[in-house]
Each structure stands twice: as structure tokens, then as C-alpha cells.
Amino acid sequence: MNKAITYSEDQLAEMEEAFQLFDNRGDNRIHISHIGNALRALGQNPTESDVKKFAQQHKADERIPFEVFLPIYQAISKNRSSNTADDFNEGLRHFDKEGNGFISSAELRHLLTTLGEKLTDEEVEQLLAGQEDSLGNINYEEFVRSVTSG
Template sequence: MAHEFTEEQIEEFKDAFELFDKTGEGMIKYGECVNLARCFGYNPSEYSVLLLLCGGDEENLPSKEDMATKSLSFDDYLPILWAISNSTDPGSYEDFLEGLKVFDKDGNGTVNSAELRHVLTSLGEKLTSAQFDQLTEGMEGPNGAINIEEFIKKMMSDSDEVEPAAE
């Protein structure tokens, strides 16, 4: 894979890469690839990065053990970062609104907190219960409902990021 980053960008990426290089050997663990990409404002899913790490072969996705033990160099990471930078946007406000309307049983712009908790902690890239609690803090109404629009705004804001799960 080729890339078309500027020299200035490459230097910036290299500096950040070195911060993630815990051994000083010019390598980072597979598991650090997502977090490093997020340092530059990209928001790849863990699954999309897994696909990039295995060359797109879904049959050979890296295991949890691989993510903790296998490493790659900056030169190997740069094409992955290029692919991440050129991937489609993970979703707009309208995309999230449409997706959450499925859970709006009464059509009043709210979703049941327990149902939303179940979905977000058990499907896809799962949140922990603590992350869900942090994300929805102060949003649940007296009837156990969360306003969909307020939830999306908080979810998409940079100022109230949810802490990553402890590994």
C-alpha cells in the first residue's frame, strides 16, 4: 500500500509512533494501532484496523493474543494509517438519529435506557457498563428514557469522551 502523506505529516506521525513504542525498538504492538490513529483525529473501528492488519483476509483476523504480542514498524504502520485516513466517515448525526429511531417505540424522541444499555454493552464494539454510565450520566429521565437527540450530541462531542475500557 502506498501513501501520500506530506513529509511534515510523516514527521508528526513518527513522533507519535515513538511515544507508543514502549521498548525503543521502533515497533508498536498491534493493539496500539487504533489508539495511535485516534491521536490524529481519525476514528477507525477496531474491526476495520484488524482487517487492515491481516491484509483484508477475514479468515485470518489477529487474535487477542496477537494484538498483545505481535508488533509492527513505523514503515509497516504508515500504509495502515493511510487506509484509515481514506476510509469513510463512521457516521453523521443523521445516521445515528435514523439508527436510534428503531428503539423509539412511542415515537416521542426517546429510547429506553435499559434497552440502550443492552445494545451498547453487548453488540459490536461493546461498551463496558461503566462507559455506558459515563456516557449517559444525567440523561435518564424519571421514566427511564433517554432523549435521543441529547444522547447523540453527547456521543459525538469531543469534550465528554468516554474513558477506554481497562485492559
């Protein structure tokens, strides 16, 4: 059973307003290459693979209207896993050698810049700011909580 997502007028207006931020021609359309940024501006966190999957359904130079963007937004929001924080914690737990809830900031920095969707050093610096204790360790559950809560 396919459940349709319904949005209030306020929610739709907010989505359309964020969408319009990426309309650089004033034609109520955005370039297909901007869908990832538009989704992120609306609080979604699509992977690059998600973005490519949707972008490949359109021509590389295509500009899409909000009516085409909305189903993409809906698909990304449906796929958002409520277990994301648990998944991150479980993955980081493997690097918690002492089983005390901490991993070294150097190790976390390495993971974030080399695995999955690699972050830049600057992005890692922003994420880790204020997370490190006096021993150079990070409570990974607090870290995940701060990252996933936006």
C-alpha cells in the same frame, strides 16, 4: 482516481508523537497489537474488524515503524463516514416508540452492551453519564452528538 492525503509537518509530528507513545522499546516501532490503540489516540475510531484486517497483513509478533503505520491511518481516515451521526440517529429512531426523540436509558444500555462492538458496563456508564432525564429517558440525538463530537 485515488486521492493521496497530504498532511502538514505539524500534523505528521503530532501523529508520530502519538505513535511513539506505544513504542515501549525505544526502537521507533510499535507492536502490531497496538495499532488500534494508536489509531484511537489519533482520534480515529476503527472497528475491531478494521484493526484485525490490518493486523493480519503482518506477523503476530511484528513491530511496525511509523512509515508502515501511516498508510493504515490514512485508510482508516478515508473510510470514516461523514454520515456516522445520521446513521446512529436513524438506527436509534427505530427504538423511539413514541416518536418524541427519546428512548429509555435501559433500552440504550441494553443495545450498547449486546449489539455490534459490545461495550462494557463501565464504558456504558461513562457514555450515559448526565444524559438521562428525570423519567429515565435519553434524547438520542443529543446523545449521538455528544458521542460523535469526541
